[in-house]
Amino acid sequence: MLKQVDLVLKKRDTGNLYASLPVKLNACLMNMADPFLANELHNRNIQPYSLFTYEMDNGIIFRLSMLHEQTAPLINACLNTKVFDVTGIPGGLEVVKTILYPEISIRDMQTAPPARAFHIQFASVTTYKREKTYKNWFALHPLLVSVSLKLKAFEGIELTEELLESAPCKTEILDYRLASQTFNIKRGHKIDGFIGEITISNSADPEQASALSLMLRYACYAGLGAKTALGMGGVVVTEV
Numbered sequence: 213m214l215k216q217v218d219l220v221l222k223k224r225d226t227g228n229l230y231a232s233l234p235v236k237l238n239a240c241l242m243n244m245a246d247p248f249l250a251n252e253l254h255n256r257n258i259q260p261y262s263l264f265t266y267e268m269d270n271g272i273i274f275r276l277s278m279l280h281e282q283t284a285p286l287i288n289a290c291l292n293t294k295v296f297d298v299t300g301i302p303g304g305l306e307v308v309k310t311i312l313y314p315e316i317s318i319r320d321m322q323t324a325p326p327a328r329a330f331h332i333q334f335a336s337v338t339t340y341k342r343e344k345t346y347k348n349w350f351a352l353h354p355l356l357v358s359v360s361l362k363l364k365a366f367e368g369i370e371l372t373e374e375l376l377e378s379a380p381c382k383t384e385i386l387d388y389r390l391a392s393q394t395f396n397i398k399r400g401h402k403i404d405g406f407i408g409e410i411t412i413s414n415s416a417d418p419e420q421a422s423a424l425s426l427m428l429r430y431a432c433y434a435g436l437g438a439k440t441a442l443g444m445g446g447v448v449v450t451e452v
Contacts, residue, residue: 229396237274249285280366378420
């Protein structure tokens with residue numbers, strides 16, 4: 213089962229942090245977790261959770277999504293936390309409100325009818341790696357590859373490379389507003405990426421349409437692209 217929780221954090225000035233806020237919050241979660249779990253997650257190539265933050269007028273939304281029961285302790289930590297002790301923010305970040313969403317299964321995502329189009333909001337800086345460098349422009353194939361790897365690892369669903377490679381050819385960009393933006397991993401280490409929103413059509417081919425619908429629904433929990441456990445690639449997908 214897939215789980216997701218939103219924490220509304222009291223708005224504070226985060227401009228002087230040497231790393232982006234979700235990186236700091238991930239560190240807080242690892243400090244709260246059992247050391248064995250924290251060490252195991254640190255050494256994983258494909259993470260069974262994702263997180264990101266985005267600012268609202270009345271606070272900061274911190275979203276944590278669970279792809280595997282292994283990370284249930286992280287969800288529980290969020291549900292029981294009143295203040296995140298973030299280095300660089302005196303007094304930490306207070307949790308104002310907690311929203312735990314209903315669980316959803318991968319079966320639910322598979323059986324829902326394919327959408328005709330998708331509006332994708334890149335709520336946090338998104339990137340992917342190509343030729344050993346992180347890229348700051350939208351490309352559907354490498355973003356979907358990241359999702360397919362998690363589907364295989366945690367759901368046992370393997371999508372063919374043919375489906376992944378043909379996705380850009382069988383979809384159309386209907387509208388977009390995107391801009392390049394960097395993400396701070398640590399002091400002196402910035403990653404290039406992009407942020408904004410895009411609307412794409414789905415394929416007329418039934419198999420392709422079902423596969424893309426599944427991947428983008430799953431991406432709402434898994435994130436898109438690289439560094440999703442550190443706060444990159446957080447998306448909100450609306451089916452239109």
